[in-house]
Amino acid sequence: MNDEQNTMKLASAEPVEGPGLPVSPQPLPQQIAAHLRHQIIHDVLKPGERIREQPLSAELNVSRTPLRDALKILSVERLVDLPPNRGAIVTDLGIEELRDLLRVYSSLEALGGELACERMTLADLALIHRHQDGMLQAYQHQDRLSYFRSNQAFHLGIIAASRNAPLIEVHHHLNLRLYRVRYLAIMQHRSWTFVSNQHEAILTALDRRDGPLLGRLLVEHLSGAWQAIATLEAKAKGEIASGEAPSAETA
DSSP states (O other), rough: HHHHHHHHHHTTTEEEEEEEEOOOOOHHHHHHHHHHHHHTTTTTTTTTTTEEEEHHHHHHHHOOOHHHHHHHHHHHTTTTEEOOOTTTTEEEOHHHHHHHHHHHHHHHHHHHHHHHHHHOOHHHHHHHHHHHHHHHHHHHTHHHHHHHHHHHHHHHHHHHHHOOOOHHHHHHHHHHHHHHHHHHHHHOOOHHHHHHHHHHHHHHHHTTTTTTHHHHHHHTTTHHHHHHHHHEEEEEEEESOOOOOOOOOOO
């Protein structure tokens, strides 16, 4: 099968390049990377798991050359490790590294919110409101995956409205590395009302262009990600059984 046919096969499998965004026609390595990225950040491929090239290339019906190029892309994103003579391994971030990443991420969220209040257009604001509407619709249908994707789009919309290219770039890379933690937080929490109430408060601050308040609310909103990290730490220590994670309220 040629590369064009392979591209069609991967696109039909609906890999995602980011939160909920279907892959547009791209070179084959980028499409394979998007497919694997989706599996990593949605916890299908687990931290520390080896990515076996031969069965994966057969599954995707691609040669190993574009697959290896895709793994190099994910290595640059620090989603995959490529130790010598051992193949590719899904990056297993330590608890302290996750905490350090989240501390920086929290600061970027706060700064992004403050800048968005200064720089956003009415079109930016309308788009963020539509993402909130998407969350509410997903809640009504009890569709957690769509709920999470709309939640991600909501927050990324605020960052995009900051109109600060360096901030957006750094936030994007940290978001990729923390995506799994925030995904687990949404999958674990039992009450969605708390999340909805926090989003309403965030929207109110955004509507009023109250940057300092919005920054504080966005930092507080990451409590679920902190809880998810605590859950991962407890599981690693064997303090709680798998599947019995305490609920995280938001992400």
